[in-house]
Amino acid sequence: MSEHALILDCDGVLADTEKDGHLVAFNQVFEEAGYPFRWSEDEYADLLKVGGGKERMRHYLSLHPELELPGSDDLDSLLAEVHRRKSYDYQQIVNSGRIPGRPGVRRLVEDALDHGWRVAIASTSAVSSVEAVAVAVFGQATRDRLFGIYGGDIVQAKKPAPDIYLYALEQLGLRPDQAVVVEDSESGAKAAEAAGIKHIVTVSHFTVDDPFPAASVVVGDLGEPGAPAQVLAGEDVRDADGLISYESLQRILGDDA
DSSP states (O other): OOSOEEEEOSBTTTBOHIIIIIHHHHHHHHHHHTOSOOOOHHHHHHHTTSOSHHHHHHHHHHHOTTOOOTTGGGHHHHHHHHHHHHHHHHHHHHHTTOSOBOTTHHHHHHHHHHTTOEEEEEOSSOHHHHHHHHHHHHOHHHHTTSSEEEOTTSSSSOTTSSHHHHHHHHHHTOOGGGEEEEEOSHHHHHHHHHTTOEEEEEOOTTTTTOOOTTOSEEESSOOBTTBOOOEEEEOOOOOTTSOOOHHHHHHHHGGGO
């Protein structure tokens, strides 16, 4: 096995789950609970700057002190319960097959695995939610080849803190210069940068205007045969077919790969 790893974020990288999954599930739970608000896409785009679902809800409530939700005298317990229900609804959406994988992500993962790289997912989402997305996007056979899935509250500080990527490296038994991260958001890219890991950014619905100054390359998506990746910034590391591939990972790591 190669002493290298590909580490992927989940939401926005494996699938466009923020817009079509998490936001939908949050608003379903708010409606079911009788809360007097729903999150618009514009509001949610701002809230995504905060890592973690419970943290986003806490931040939103801090911006709206006029909202007095039943049970908010024990806010930690309330947020945990709302998030549990939201995670359940989200997994039902994912399991329904309504959210397709993003272009090129399964191809890149299987390419890296076939060349002996370790592949892991590192996310701020609950592990059960990430598992559901991984199976939906990769299929069970490829999911079973992954080294690990790390997420949720496994670390104290969420992205843009580097903790989840440092934890993943520890589990993988590798140094930062032996890995490449795929991210889609500013906070995720900052987390990878702070962990000292080179990273590819594949922008998603909510992150097309985010800045990514430290990314090795920024693309619209990873590309599929006949539909090459569009380079938006950084070095053109695409292969001869215009795809982000195993060859691209080697180019990013240079002589270390």
